[in-house]
Amino acid sequence: MTLTPARARRMIGNAFFSEGFRRFGLPFARDYARIAWRASRHWGDTGSGVLRLLGSRLKYPNHSAALFLVHEIFVNGAYAFEARTTRPRIIDCGANIGMSVVFFKSLHAGAEVLAFEPDPRTFAQLEENMQANRLKDVRLVNAAVAGIPGTVPFYSDQTAPGSLVGSLDPARGGALAFAVQAVTLSSFIDQPVDFLKVDVEGAEGGVVEDLVASGAIGLVNELVIEAHAEPCASASRTTIVRRLESAGFSVRITDLDDGAALVRALRRSSE
Numbered sequence: 001m002t003l004t005p006a007r008a009r010r011m012i013g014n015a016f017f018s019e020g021f022r023r024f025g026l027p028f029a030r031d032y033a034r035i036a037w038r039a040s041r042h043w044g045d046t047g048s049g050v051l052r053l054l055g056s057r058l059k060y061p062n063h064s065a066a067l068f069l070v071h072e073i074f075v076n077g078a079y080a081f082e083a084r085t086t087r088p089r090i091i092d093c094g095a096n097i098g099m100s101v102v103f104f105k106s107l108h109a110g111a112e113v114l115a116f117e118p119d120p121r122t123f124a125q126l127e128e129n130m131q132a133n134r135l136k137d138v139r140l141v142n143a144a145v146a147g148i149p150g151t152v153p154f155y156s157d158q159t160a161p162g163s164l165v166g167s168l169d170p171a172r173g174g175a176l177a178f179a180v181q182a183v184t185l186s187s188f189i190d191q192p193v194d195f196l197k198v199d200v201e202g203a204e205g206g207v208v209e210d211l212v213a214s215g216a217i218g219l220v221n222e223l224v225i226e227a228h229a230e231p232c233a234s235a236s237r238t239t240i241v242r243r244l245e246s247a248g249f250s251v252r253i254t255d256l257d258d259g260a261a262l263v264r265a266l267r268r269s270s271e
Helices: 005-016 019-024 026-041 063-075 099-107 120-132 204-214 237-246
Strands: 049-053 056-060 089-093 112-116 138-141 150-156 176-183 195-198 222-227 249-255 261-267
Touching: 005 019, 005 026, 019 026, 019 063, 026 049, 026 063, 049 063, 056 063, 056 099, 056 120, 063 099, 089 099, 099 112, 099 120, 120 138, 195 204, 204 222, 204 237, 222 237, 237 249, 237 261
Parallel strands: 089 112, 089 195, 112 138, 195 222
Antiparallel strands: 049 056, 150 176, 222 261, 249 261
């Protein structure tokens, strides 16, 4: 695909006038420009490869999915937050191949990260990427985060490794179903959490209900949830927002292009 003037302007804007540049400066702009230039020559490619960003090397099974993650996580800064300490505790529910973990460790090098990924194929890639980049203080858990623990069916697309829409909900996931272990997030929270990311493709309502019912929500300072529209969600966006506000959070909602929304919640005492 030809790099048209419009695409060139967008590439420059993303490289130099984005949240990624604000957070990481010229190293990000350099790496993003290289990634975007290569993408423009192989637009629509869904093959595997390697992406280099801010000193990290990430292998991916799906080029288009990897580019989406670069824009969501680094360019837009969907999960950026201000840490209150040099060693913030972060929980990443839905880590995929580890793009978000690399973002967190680039943003806060001393962070302790607990990352969950249910798909065993994607988890293997996540594990390989974390080992290859020698990231310290990162714990990986091959399990789905849900409202109730146990063994549950997970739905994925067998024709698209590295898919971003694997889900416990058959209406959202693909045709391939296999059993995975589900855990409750509250069972992993026994100390303050500075930032919680929840991108669990429709199971977010159950996750919030578990946190509220167990009281573990009281240990969380800030969180961002990708909330999906019904029926591909375990609870409505309105219900999730109401639960968070009742738990002492100020909530801000950003609509996404696919009908989902980012629900960002900050504990009122931290404002």
